[in-house]
Amino acid sequence: MILREATRQDLPAVLALLGDEDTVLDPTTITVGEAHERAFAAIGADPRNEMLVLTDGTDGTGTVVLGCLQLTYIPGLARNGQERALVEAVRVRADRRGAGLGAELMRLAAERARERGCGLIQLTSGKRRTAAHRFYERLGFARSHEGFKLRLEP
Template sequence: MTTGAGVSDAVDLREATAADVPRIAALIAMGDAKKPMDAATAEAEGHHPAYAEAFRRVSASEANHLFVAEQGGRIVGTYQLTVLPGIAERGRTRGKIESVHVDPALRGSGIGAAMMRHAIVTAREKGIGLVELSSNKSRTDAHRFYERLGFAKSHEGFKMALD
């Protein structure tokens, strides 16, 4: 999917490949709400072997879909969509959008909005009736962004680290 709506240069969205993993991991590290890394440190972090193994697990799952946004041949954003079948609401399938990251230097340029439009179209194509996401409480700019796109703050989230 290519989109130019609201974006200075066209953004191409596609499923990620193993070759994309270092850049995806770097984008996630740069966007870490608790401890963001500078670009050089994040690029080095992106080559840690744990990310290749994580990608293998994600890509082996039919429920998980990892996407990248490219602009001018460079990966500038990423997100993951997970399909969650359930019993609630007469078996409505949910989609969890997570690990949404845009290159910090390009935030506000429309890349994130293009990724979310892509996520919603993809979710509908997969029979998903509701999409949900969570965002770190400290990321108030991100919260305003999601609300502008039509997402509602409907629940409180909870997490528990098990490792």
Template structure:
């Protein structure tokens, strides 16, 4: 596992698009917005984009990814929190513990940056993901809201 490089963007986007929700939201044919987003992430010291490669087959390419953002707030006595987003494991690499390792990396990074908690959202239809996060010790404590702009 390592921080993503610009060259990884097409493989990351392919993973984001490789499920029913992502297929509706993502457009891998147009890489320009993803490359611009990568540059913003890379320039922000409070955001990290991690990728995982197959240790047994480095030629297999990127098999997992997640984004970690550190948010500094006044709540909780000025505590920082980490937000985990866009967790994906390539469909042919699921079930081997890679998602757990990615999440452990994110949690340790958050802990090392002094965060008081790690939070994430997961679409209500992703029931397997919910079970995965609960196995890692996450609790469904809040109701989330979004507004498309």
């Protein structure tokens, strides 16, 4: 398995993963909109953000996207000024779950954050995603905080 930064070529596959976590969507059927292009470019231009893909590497280039996540590095004064890593948009292809890919994806992301000097990795997960909660707990994540979100409508 290869964990690498997503390229523009990976964008349809990433959007397919994010579009439906219970079904495998064909990336060639995904419409990449202008807002997606802007967001992807902004992530790539920001040294504190990474859109990462897990690939199988069987074709030598690692172009078959099996999973993805976004890592955002947050500076802070707490924890003696250590950065923390925020994990978002974690997905593994529906037809490849149960084989340890999610655990490997998270292990590699944590390793990447540790190498950067982060003292903590954190994430949120929707309240209804109970299988995901069990998965994160198996990986050692603790339910240490209650999260809140406020939707800002235009």
